[in-house]
Amino acid sequence: MCKKKKKKGYYIPEQSAGVGGGGPYYYGKPDHVVRVGTGGGWGQPPQPPPVNSSSEFPGPGMSMGSGNVPLAFSQSQFSYDELVAATGGFTQYNLLGQGGFGFVHKGVLPSGQEVAIKSLKPGSGQGEREFQAEVEIISRVHHRYLVSLVGYCISDGQRMLVYEYVPNNTLEFHLHGKGQVVMDWQTRMRIALGSAKGLAYLHEDCHPRIIHRDIKSANILLDHDYEAKVADFGLAKLTTANDTHVSTRVMGTFGYLAPEYASSGKLSDKSDVFSFGVMLLEILTGRKPIDPETEYMNDSLVEWARPLIAKAKEDGDYNELVDPRLKANYDRNEMEQMASCAAASIRHSARRRPKMSQIVRALEGNALLDSLDEKEIREEAALVTSESNVYDTRAYNDDMLRFRKMIMSTEESSGSEMGSSGPYR
Numbered sequence: 001m002c003k004k005k006k007k008k009g010y011y012i013p014e015q016s017a018g019v020g021g022g023g024p025y026y027y028g029k030p031d032h033v034v035r036v037g038t039g040g041g042w043g044q045p046p047q048p049p050p051v052n053s054s055s056e057f058p059g060p061g062m063s064m065g066s067g068n069v070p071l072a073f074s075q076s077q078f079s080y081d082e083l084v085a086a087t088g089g090f091t092q093y094n095l096l097g098q099g100g101f102g103f104v105h106k107g108v109l110p111s112g113q114e115v116a117i118k119s120l121k122p123g124s125g126q127g128e129r130e131f132q133a134e135v136e137i138i139s140r141v142h143h144r145y146l147v148s149l150v151g152y153c154i155s156d157g158q159r160m161l162v163y164e165y166v167p168n169n170t171l172e173f174h175l176h177g178k179g180q181v182v183m184d185w186q187t188r189m190r191i192a193l194g195s196a197k198g199l200a201y202l203h204e205d206c207h208p209r210i211i212h213r214d215i216k217s218a219n220i221l222l223d224h225d226y227e228a229k230v231a232d233f234g235l236a237k238l239t240t241a242n243d244t245h246v247s248t249r250v251m252g253t254f255g256y257l258a259p260e261y262a263s264s265g266k267l268s269d270k271s272d273v274f275s276f277g278v279m280l281l282e283i284l285t286g287r288k289p290i291d292p293e294t295e296y297m298n299d300s301l302v303e304w305a306r307p308l309i310a311k312a313k314e315d316g317d318y319n320e321l322v323d324p325r326l327k328a329n330y331d332r333n334e335m336e337q338m339a340s341c342a343a344a345s346i347r348h349s350a351r352r353r354p355k356m357s358q359i360v361r362a363l364e365g366n367a368l369l370d371s372l373d374e375k376e377i378r379e380e381a382a383l384v385t386s387e388s389n390v391y392d393t394r395a396y397n398d399d400m401l402r403f404r405k406m407i408m409s410t411e412e413s414s415g416s417e418m419g420s421s422g423p424y425r
Helices: 080-086 125-138 171-176 185-205 259-264 269-285 301-315 332-345 356-364 376-386 393-414
Strands: 004-007 010-013 095-098 102-108 114-120 149-155 158-164 209-211 220-222 228-230 237-239
Touching (some): 080 114, 080 149, 114 125, 171 220, 185 209, 185 220, 185 228, 185 269, 185 356, 209 269, 259 269, 269 332, 269 356, 301 332
Antiparallel strands (some): 095 102, 114 158, 209 237, 220 228
């Protein structure tokens, strides 16, 4: 993890070397740290260490590296030699992306299967923890709308995860990438529904349940048919049905964080629901949660969209809300479904947000939209007193503005550029 300097109640990291000029940015009040992106630039791929064919792997139930986290593996164990061969020696040509975790290269296994190989940056304590968490958690899940783990490699100081290769980049790339063809409405709806089904599986069908903790458009990979696959489980947490929340250090991506999680560190599946709601707004509007190209950020996407959704529900006109690039080419009923799901997901009160299974049914048209709004007005009034200390909208926006100014100041002094960590992070 980056070393941090404390300034006026916030953390500003020192710049990390060798990652495009800047390491991961963190933000938060004391004891609450938020990862919000990595420095820009592709950088150079790591130089492969000397090949050691005598790699040793832990057996089931054994821990690997630091942290003493017991892991049980059912995936394939690859030698370092095999992954060198699969990637052509980790060449620049096969580099898919990089982030705070390390580098991701495309590879082809002897069977002909295309894979994405994610390499942990050597010596990264944070990366080691994320590696262990990701293998532990993704080994448990198998679902059409989740990225599959093919295997792993542990060789001396090397830690690598081998995923199925998802060829069509990310939702973020197709929504916000310059020069991209505008995604049509049917495609957006299919991606929203697939992502919702994957997240509902994590929350409600896994035992123990899994909270992803970093739902965002950059973590939704797309195949050639624009089917969604939820990726990146490095920050995920396991929880039981009896847990109302998990108290943990705040980490995730700014602009997607639920207010109660950002302020208190109390994580629940409803924190993921809020993040998913922000992502639905991205799909609806074509706007970023926080636009770094905007000189002055007065409102987040959430606060900009809230009154427009309320207005559209009253008069039935969604044209002011919807991505103008669609030129009104959308299904009005589906637009109403997605907007209602987004509005319900970004409620301030976590208790009043729907479950992901409810969102799935609403997006499919199999549930009345009124079910998302049940008792809303009465409960809102009742919660004013009982949740008076909730991290409110204005405080949330003020913190985002202060944070952005800090990042801009850091960028000016270091020459780095804040950006997304890209597919597979």
